[in-house]
Amino acid sequence: MDALDHAHFASIPWCAHHLQGDRIVMRAPSCRTLKPAEEDALFADTLNSDRGIFRMLQVYEEPLSPTEKVNEIKAFLTLGSGLNGYAGVCHGGLVMTILDEVISDLVPINQRRKTIPSGTHMTAYLNTNFLKPVSTPTTILTRAWFAKIEGRKYFMQGTIEDESGAILARADALFIQLKSSL
Template identity: 70%
Template sequence: MDSLDHAHFSAIPWCARHLKGNRVIAETAPSRSVKSTGEDALFAETLNSESGIARMLRVYEEPLSSTERVDEVKVFLTLGSGLNGWPNVCHGGLVTTILDEAIGMLVPINQDRKRIPAGMCMTAYLNTTFVKPVPTPATILTRARFTRVEGRKYFTQGTIEDEKGVILARADALFVLLKSSL
């Protein structure tokens, strides 16, 4: 866990409430780490700045049984004004990108725990509904969850919420486990 990310969100009262509990796992998202392959460069390098996404923390509860999937993940992000499309409003393309990133975290969390098959999983579709403007600068909460699983197909939903729990954007997405690597 990146202690700076955890400390940042722990200092925000409405975020801190989500970080408590015996089974809560809070960690910097792996996509924030620079990789020699160039993988995750968008979140690890391009958007990783005070004016972009200054801080990012993924949070989930470890299931009671070792055979259960992690069906929901929360991702806290502190957004800067460098993401603006309009003054003090996050660009819609970035809103969709944030939803895609958060929803996409469900698969590797479960693959790491051997609760779903290993392999490369990619977004097949992501339908976004913009409910209200996503403000900048601001701290937001993105929630992602599985809605159903059919073989290699992972149907999911995600939301972006403000500190009061008001939904600002939502998405329905399908992630597909590829038969072979690209």
């Protein structure tokens, strides 16, 4: 976990509430690390700035059993005004990108726990409803959870919330486990 990201969100009272508990796991999302083949360049490099996504922290509750899936994750993001589509409002395409990234992280978390098969997964669809504008600069909470799993198909949902818990955007997604690597 990045100590600066943790300290940043722990200093925001409404975020700090979610960081407490004996079974809480906090980590920097894997997308914040640039991979050798330039994987994750969008979140690790392009958007990783004071004016982009300044800070990002992933949080989930460790299941009681090592064979149990992590069914829900949360991600806190502090957004800058460099993400604006309109003045003071995050671009809708970036709202969808954030939902896509956070929702998709449920798969590798569970692959590491060996609760779902390893392999590459990709977005098949991401249906997004924009309920209220995502303002900038601000800190948001993005939640993601499994709706159901059918073989190689992972049906998931996610939301973006503001500090008062109001849902700003909601998404239904399908991720497919590929039969072979890219």
